[in-house]
Amino acid sequence: MSIYTSLRHNIHLAKQNILHRINPKRCNYFLAGKTEKLCAEPLKRVNLQVPAEADTYTVVAVGKKDDKLYKKKITTFYSEGNIIKRTIEDSDGNNIIREYKDSGVGLKKSSFFERKITHKVQDKVTSLFKTNLIKLIKGYRSEKDGKIKIQLLTNQIDDNSINSMVTEYPFSGINNKFVKRKMLGLKMDFIDGIPVIRETFETTNVKFPSDDKYLPFRFIIDDRIKLKSLTQHFINEKNLDKLNIKISISDKVEDNTAGYFSENSGAIVYNKNVHTNLVKLSSHEVEHAHQYRQIGRICKGNSKYCLDSRKLYGPIDGLNESMEAHKYAVASEKYPNIDKSEDLSKNPEYKNNYLEVKAREAENKAFEEYQSMGKDLNSQFFFWLE
Numbered sequence: 001m002s003i004y005t006s007l008r009h010n011i012h013l014a015k016q017n018i019l020h021r022i023n024p025k026r027c028n029y030f031l032a033g034k035t036e037k038l039c040a041e042p043l044k045r046v047n048l049q050v051p052a053e054a055d056t057y058t059v060v061a062v063g064k065k066d067d068k069l070y071k072k073k074i075t076t077f078y079s080e081g082n083i084i085k086r087t088i089e090d091s092d093g094n095n096i097i098r099e100y101k102d103s104g105v106g107l108k109k110s111s112f113f114e115r116k117i118t119h120k121v122q123d124k125v126t127s128l129f130k131t132n133l134i135k136l137i138k139g140y141r142s143e144k145d146g147k148i149k150i151q152l153l154t155n156q157i158d159d160n161s162i163n164s165m166v167t168e169y170p171f172s173g174i175n176n177k178f179v180k181r182k183m184l185g186l187k188m189d190f191i192d193g194i195p196v197i198r199e200t201f202e203t204t205n206v207k208f209p210s211d212d213k214y215l216p217f218r219f220i221i222d223d224r225i226k227l228k229s230l231t232q233h234f235i236n237e238k239n240l241d242k243l244n245i246k247i248s249i250s251d252k253v254e255d256n257t258a259g260y261f262s263e264n265s266g267a268i269v270y271n272k273n274v275h276t277n278l279v280k281l282s283s284h285e286v287e288h289a290h291q292y293r294q295i296g297r298i299c300k301g302n303s304k305y306c307l308d309s310r311k312l313y314g315p316i317d318g319l320n321e322s323m324e325a326h327k328y329a330v331a332s333e334k335y336p337n338i339d340k341s342e343d344l345s346k347n348p349e350y351k352n353n354y355l356e357v358k359a360r361e362a363e364n365k366a367f368e369e370y371q372s373m374g375k376d377l378n379s380q381f382f383f384w385l386e
Helices: 003-022 223-237 278-297 304-313 319-333 348-352 354-373
Strands: 029-034 056-064 067-079 082-090 095-103 112-122 129-141 148-158 161-169 182-191 194-202 246-250 259-262 267-271
Touching (some): 161 194, 194 223, 223 246, 223 278, 259 278, 267 278, 278 304, 278 319, 278 354, 319 354, 348 354
Antiparallel strands (some): 029 056, 056 067, 067 082, 082 095, 095 112, 112 129, 129 148, 182 194, 259 267
16 A cells, blocks of 8 residues: 555545534444453453553443444453553454553643554454554643644554555644644655665645664654664674574563674674664664674684684685774684673673674664754654654
């Protein structure tokens, strides 16, 4: 689906919603029943899909006027009054999950609000859930006059492509039909793990930033997709693609680390609960992969990764590059044993190890470039596109 088709589809849905409000008879669905908020604790004992933080839930039953056999069940889970998850099941075998993640306490009690909504659809053949839509909503209430500014970033995911659109509504209000919105959209296809822009759309009040090589990554909401694609980007920049480095996200990574590069398996593995900046994290771990590639090229290291590096890239010719690789080799031999629970920021042996020092230099350089290239785009929008 192109950006333009997606936009027309959203406009059509908005019009239908308005028509249904004006004349409910136009809608084929009807409310068959609704519960008050119920305690979620009893449900947790029999339903593993209930979020741990849920304290209450409601159930809504929906029918169709022209199909008496059709039934739809909508279960909504709340935590302290806020929606955190909604499941939608119907008699046709459709099963949808929407997950809501809020930052802050909402615009009624604070000046800033952020909500992420992930829409997942169950495959009827494999029974696996597939993410096909993500919305990131940011809102700001002016303390001066109470007016609200809203930014909406959407990702419509279709197999190996993402249609992404950012829409910003001015302070004059989202419900004002005379408001001139700012809109910028990208259609991206993933080629060898890298998002490539195929189509663009922008309103006349937005200038498309053509010199930002990181632009596609800024429009990806899903952290896992973004982290993997950024990692592949830095792998390509370092000319490491010959080594076929595996990239994965695991729940088995220790809590005190966001990720690591393993020379034994030739893989970069990330913690599934990542709170570190993704550009810094991915460039840091790719730098470690580069370091061990260089160690292998000076005939140091016994891992398959180091041996493959020597075979695929050959020996190092330049004196300075060779001396740097020898520093990597010495540092790898002196690399400290890490306790699974220790705070690495307080471990001087870890922080001062040459491999880590150079990896931090690489991450800072990449992050500075990422921010610098994003200034043109982000000067046009109220909220920074990260």
